[in-house]
Amino acid sequence: KAGVTQTPRYLIKTRGQQVTLSCSPISGHRSVSWYQQTPGQGLQFLFEYFSETQRNKGNFPGRFSGRQFSNSRSEMNVSTLELGDSALYLCASSPMTSGTYNEQFFGPGTRLTVL
Amino acid sequence: SQQGEEDPQALSIQEGENATMNCSYKTSINNLQWYRQNSGRGLVHLILIRSNEREKHSGRLRVTLDTSKKSSSLLITASRAADTASYFCATTRRDAGGTSYGKLTFGQGTILTVHP
Numbered sequence: 001k002a003g004v005t006q007t008p009r010y011l012i013k014t015r016g017q018q019v020t021l022s023c024s025p026i027s028g029h030r031s032v033s034w035y036q037q038t039p040g041q042g043l044q045f046l047f048e049y050f051s052e053t054q055r056n057k058g059n060f061p062g063r064f065s066g067r068q069f070s071n072s073r074s075e076m077n078v079s080t081l082e083l084g085d086s087a088l089y090l091c092a093s094s095p096m097t098s099g100t101y102n103e104q105f106f107g108p109g110t111r112l113t114v115l
Numbered sequence: 116s117q118q119g120e121e122d123p124q125a126l127s128i129q130e131g132e133n134a135t136m137n138c139s140y141k142t143s144i145n146n147l148q149w150y151r152q153n154s155g156r157g158l159v160h161l162i163l164i165r166s167n168e169r170e171k172h173s174g175r176l177r178v179t180l181d182t183s184k185k186s187s188s189l190l191i192t193a194s195r196a197a198d199t200a201s202y203f204c205a206t207t208r209r210d211a212g213g214t215s216y217g218k219l220t221f222g223q224g225t226i227l228t229v230h231p
Contacts, residue, residue, distance in 0.1 A: 004157075031217045032217075033217040033218065033219070035219075035221075037155075042221060042222075042223050042224065043203065043205075043219075043221035044221075045218045045219060045220065048217035048218055050217065055217070056217060056218045058218070088155060090157060090158065092158075092217075092219075094217055096217065103148055103160045103163045104148075104160065104217065104219060105160060106150075106157040106158040106159070106160075107157050108156055108157040109155075109156065109157050111155075
């Protein structure tokens, strides 16, 4: 099976702009989670989607949003970008069979730089 | 905020030596996982241990879990230069309904350097 793919891999934006990141999970995986990684805060959970519903959300401002499509692909959007949004954004998918938590499989990430 | 702490923050060893990393967490968990990350790339899943397990092995990896002390350790035996990476522990919490959702809470990580 192909792994988790994320596009684009690198992105440069300026303050005030918005950005959309895309994630395609492993085939058959219905749960998609997003994480932000920065040198200062480490890895932080953004949100998780399962069957097109946001099931869990981290402590991020409303500028960060996401959605999941019927084919389990997911997008996350950051509006009104700030310098502090520069980070590696990681997407992970999980089979989540029968409500039991399984391991998450991560994509290569999207490196976002805000100038 | 991070769930727990990892110790040490950095570890430097020679090829062939064993590497031990520790992780502590704060809340009741459903399971604990270890991941590896090379140079700011994606995370690679290494091993998952459930809260009712005490020890698990996978190849050169050995993980222990002590829920009474809220701690876990990862042992890499006979290390190789290719093991050089950052290692993170991550937990899923047990919620009131007894079901865990797709939220991992990560430690700060241990940077392991294995010298050839």
